Amino acid sequence: MATTTAAVTRAQAKAQYNAFLAVCPSHKMLERISGKWVTLILSALGSGPDCVGDPRPMRYSELSRVLAGVSQKMLTQTLRSLERDGLISRTVTPTVPVTVTYELTDLGLSLHEMMRGLKNWAETNMDEVSARRATYDDATA
Numbered sequence: 001m002a003t004t005t006a007a008v009t010r011a012q013a014k015a016q017y018n019a020f021l022a023v024c025p026s027h028k029m030l031e032r033i034s035g036k037w038v039t040l041i042l043s044a045l046g047s048g049p050d051c052v053g054d055p056r057p058m059r060y061s062e063l064s065r066v067l068a069g070v071s072q073k074m075l076t077q078t079l080r081s082l083e084r085d086g087l088i089s090r091t092v093t094p095t096v097p098v099t100v101t102y103e104l105t106d107l108g109l110s111l112h113e114m115m116r117g118l119k120n121w122a123e124t125n126m127d128e129v130s131a132r133r134a135t136y137d138d139a140t141a
Contacts, residue, residue, distance in 0.1 A: 037078045046112035057101035
């Protein structure tokens, strides 16, 4: 019986990933990272609160101010899931009161550019999308 190394086994499993299949782990990952709050959190952490500049740590309250409309529950849940996935790190500094900061990991940085591009595309093309929606709605009414 032939044996395979762990590296070969991992390579075979990776080659079998197919995001078009609902049971594939990469399908689940796409589902997780495609949310608007994930996109906006990764954009904010990767570019600072003004979305211009280099990645830097941000406190929870700062993220909450930057992400207009996010509830405390949604921000907390999203930060926890991003930390669990290894995209961000959470650092607790024992001060009074305790200081908690979040920042992108190397894995998060590798995803940040695409997320920032998606955010920028939405901002740049929103007028055209709105106009096309209106045209479509008028034609189908």
